[in-house]
Amino acid sequence: MFSDLDQQLATTLKHHAGGNIDPAPIVEHARRRGHRLRLRRRWLITGGAAAACAFLATAVMVIPAGRAPDGAAMPATALVLPDAPGEPGAIARPDVVGADPGVVHFTTDSLVSGAWSATWSAGRGVESVEFRGTAGQARFVLARSAATLDGLQQTLSSAGRPQPPTDVRVGGRPGVAWFDPSGDTKLWFVRWRPVDGLWAQLDIYATGHDEATDTASRVRFDGAHRCVVPFRLQSLPPGGRLLGCSVTLLRPERGSFDQASLVVGDESGRWLTVRAQRVPGGDPMAGDLVAGPYRARRQGSDVLEMLVKPCVVEAFLKGRGNGYTEPEGLTVLSGYQPALDLDHPDTW
Template structure:
């Protein structure tokens, strides 16, 4: 999910610049700098759980990404999740059911991306690629209703045009667009197989270009949604509901951030997020006990602790609902970090 800051920036840019400016690179840089300041000054939380959804292709960004000439450029494979066992098919009941598995591949579409944000759980699987060469989103869902409920993450003028028929490979689908400068924001929706719905959001010059990109998504394999930590102390009745992870290849670390959502049958849920701690950051010791760790409050609804090499947060409201502080501390107490942040295959 995206924060209020994302929505405000997107609304402002669409209103003042005709909708052809994508605010994602601005928000990404602002979040990164803001997080460093917050960790040093211990201010209020402003970040967000990486969210959601997406796919990629070669689409021109209105605002190019900024890349330091001193940063190493990792191969596009650094954005890929580790492979999971699969029989080569995806069934409707499996989509978004296991928060550890993504049932599609977009390897052929990521050559120009700098970041990939993967998500799976609660009936939806998605990935978003973004970078100097473009931005797009792919979503796989159990029902069309879930696709209808998605928040639009790419900027446009907010005036979607009527739907037309389109072919995605050998399957029929629909496409529509929203004006966004020379390249329109196209949406392509189809059923890769009966009982499963898919959608690509991307900037393209034509319907055929967007449909061609959609046809490059594959459904004959699976991948693990891997984050560099485990939660080994869940409340009674609690289970993992969702996994999300952002990987990058234009900086010194492949891992950008990862999150797990814990919840139960009563509708309670809590998000635990980990991010690499800024170099040279000296975190003050916490006064709360979370298993073997010391945690601290950030505002009234966020718990935070440092477990090298990451800063770890538990969101009880906003990105959580219903869990008490004591339960949040118990969940954090079961946090077990991976040994190597740059090797997703070992997570």
């Protein structure tokens, strides 16, 4: 059953070990990360208190925030998305995984309950959660093909020397595991098929494959959650629709919401991203562009930004292909509708 998996993994490992690295995703990630840090620094200088932001009932991956104080108490459900009543789990409907940006078709309650940051995402063929805590860091991804998993960018750091895979079992299902040296621990990758038609992978820092596979077996595929972000986009360009979304939740003592993104695209293959991130309050941004009730400004050649307290909202126009034009981006931003309560995802 897994001969094809072994062959695909061998090819992937060889490619990553000796192939040329495309710098474009790395540069883009660094640029956006640097921009986010500049925004946070700007609002920390101006000062002010965070109030309520943003609203949506469709859709949700991104970079967890800084470390929370050790020993802080946290409810088990603090980082878990709201339930999706009536929605099937991945086992019952493997064909819907990654197709609906509003639903995650798996549950990891026992894994994220001890974390202080969790980033959930869904859409464009993938569903995932990445979390960090005092016990470590991990990412779980679910997709309908091994090729989709192979195409994802690695988010956990390693030495870049993947070792050959070995056969393992996860929840009674056959799979493979391999590791990449990473300091005192190893970054383990566990890949298996929880049901025919689905591929799952857990990336986790662990002492060995037993620990890694035991953690992987705690993922459940018989339930679903709503992927929600704290805002709506009421004005989409002609032919535009929601393709994916992402939300990062924090421990309650830090405020539940950190940042969230929605991806909008059309049948031609182009797409843009609208991201809201929580920042300390301050004076309104000076902007010479009109986006409905808001004032926006250019940030570089392909980013629009505006302040909807307590969030900085950005539209990244060049997501793919020819991207969207500035007027189309302003149209999308004009329909931005924030939630009234930023810290309770069940109200979004």
